[in-house]
Amino acid sequence: MDLRESLGLSVESDEIALIYDNNEISVKNLIIYKVKDIESNLNQKQWEGKDEDEEAFRVYEGIRRIEDKELWDDIRFDVVIVQPGILGETFKSTLGYYRSLAENGYNYPEIYQVVDGYAEILLQQPGEKHEQVKDAVLLRVQKFDAIIVPPVYGISIINPSEKRTVLARIRADEAKEITKEFEKTKGTCYRRKEEGKWDFNENYEEIPQLRLGEPQNKWKTVKRGIPIYASYVYRQKHFRTLVEPDPAEFIL
Numbered sequence: 001m002d003l004r005e006s007l008g009l010s011v012e013s014d015e016i017a018l019i020y021d022n023n024e025i026s027v028k029n030l031i032i033y034k035v036k037d038i039e040s041n042l043n044q045k046q047w048e049g050k051d052e053d054e055e056a057f058r059v060y061e062g063i064r065r066i067e068d069k070e071l072w073d074d075i076r077f078d079v080v081i082v083q084p085g086i087l088g089e090t091f092k093s094t095l096g097y098y099r100s101l102a103e104n105g106y107n108y109p110e111i112y113q114v115v116d117g118y119a120e121i122l123l124q125q126p127g128e129k130h131e132q133v134k135d136a137v138l139l140r141v142q143k144f145d146a147i148i149v150p151p152v153y154g155i156s157i158i159n160p161s162e163k164r165t166v167l168a169r170i171r172a173d174e175a176k177e178i179t180k181e182f183e184k185t186k187g188t189c190y191r192r193k194e195e196g197k198w199d200f201n202e203n204y205e206e207i208p209q210l211r212l213g214e215p216q217n218k219w220k221t222v223k224r225g226i227p228i229y230a231s232y233v234y235r236q237k238h239f240r241t242l243v244e245p246d247p248a249e250f251i252l
Helices: 036-040 066-071 180-184 227-234 237-242
Strands: 025-034 054-065 075-082 110-116 119-128 133-142 146-149 156-157 165-172 190-192 198-200
Touching: 025 066, 036 054, 036 180, 066 227, 075 156, 075 237, 110 119, 119 165, 133 227, 156 180, 156 227, 165 227, 165 237, 190 227, 190 237, 198 227
Parallel strands: none
Antiparallel strands: 025 054, 054 075, 075 165, 110 146, 110 165, 119 133, 119 156, 190 198
């Protein structure tokens, strides 16, 4: 499948991986997560350890046109592919994570955009501690929808569909994913089950009502139908808040 229209790069995809010309496209790093790598986020009562060597998701870090090298300095463009499938009663997903602190003391934010397929994004804001959640937001997103992840929110991407989901992501190159809190609670505060149902995660102390949010397709220069790669290349200054976070610019 040709992803040029929605990704903004000369890249194709099969059901597992990206396909591109190394003379045109550069990738800094490829990380592949198998089911056994996301085991810490699964409910062991529902999952019996089957299919542990199946791929859950993969991340192409620092993907760009070779000619654009000078444009991507302290900001990075990634592609995330989440595979379909059910593990016990839970759909395949990315690991839940927060992001590390920037120099100004705020957590790094980030932006996702769906390149192909369908995803359900769960964002959660911790209270005084991770197990006491202040806000839980569900976003149902499809091709070209953008997801603005505020500094303080954790995120997990769930694929409840029957085919792989491809997402683009832009963030500060220095941003590190912090997963230990989600490993301790075995995932997010809600778990996505079949037939659109969501269950409370009993490993949390306080969980608010899950609210439905809307994709943020009009954030600064991010517009539905325009790949965020192109938005960044032509309006780089609008993305400086990814490196120097201002929580006021990221309101859900």
